[in-house]
Amino acid sequence: MDVPTYLVLADRLEHELAAEPAGARVPSEHELARLHAVNRLTARAALDELEQRRVVRRRRGSGTFVSRRYDMTVTPQSALSWSQVVRAAGGSARAEVVDGPTQASPEDLGNGVDVLVLHRVGWVDGQRALCKTSWLATDLVPGLHEALPRHDSLFTALEQAYGLRPQRHALRAEITAPPPAVRETLDLPRNTEVVWIASRTDSERTGRTVEVTHSWLRADLFRLVVDLRP
Template structure:
């Protein structure tokens, strides 16, 4: 890590915001690699000649922006931008493991019910059909990155108790792993509830994703609506000349 250059440039701007700007520029220029630890508050205080209170406020500003993340008991780190393949059908758990991180899940709800009119239409099932309704927070390395609300026809998910962190693995176990699908991604702002769950500021940028997937015989196996942290995720699609 290169030394952090620090100059007081604007007398009208609070010192903690000046420090946050210097750190942000230092990180964007490659001074600290994504995933690397930030120097301690004490070291930053000595480097910048600022109080630890000011340094702490500057760090909190960058955590709120998603530039930094804090891991309890480990320190503060430069956030990694996650490039998710936009044209590949894969699960959150598989993507997380491919990056060398451990996936995790916090369940909000997991139950059987009848579908709403919208869900029945999306899944192409009868309004009286039985569906599994799943709500969960998706974690990577213990950090909350997404909220997912999925609806699955019960014929594809007969055993909710055996469902672990990966829905696709559970579907594959029953012979119904999806092989094709469509998804729509749009930019939005986090609601107060979403912001609290994802540990971001209210009205932070998020990506809303609607996904429908199919098994090989064409039946719709999944209708999922997700909210992903916009400060951490980029969906990348390869383009080829027609």
């Protein structure tokens, strides 16, 4: 036997699943083993392989499901909105504001500025997929908590509700192990990596920095692509 059984199975499954929509149920390990007359561990190895290939995602106790990956393209000039990326690819995206610890703010907002901390969680295709912590200059965004739900994203709120002419710049990006708070917020299984992106939004109108945001995105759901062309 040249190609191992589990890889034959994995390739075959991947091919079959290509036609399925994200979230579709994949046969369970026991069922797969029965169907193909192999040991459960062999069927499991095939699913392990597909999980590594980011084709499926598992939820203990509930099952294995087709997964999709979105290309998150970051450029120095702007950090593209994740919700745009997801919706453009036909997925569903929504965000909600959550409580969280008040963390020390980065220094980009300026000294002595009163800082508002905002924690948000993003849902993609019905799953918690990312979280963000934003630090904002309080005086530039009065009543933000009430204004935010009326807009698609924080960025459009800054634009439309406050007329700040926001300019978003990406600062730094890397793929890393999630900090404990993020792991808990997103309920990440072991071994899940995240894409970390730091960005800053300046206001063209006031000439000040409005917002600094740290984003953590499940790396199995988002693929980091960096475009550095000027």
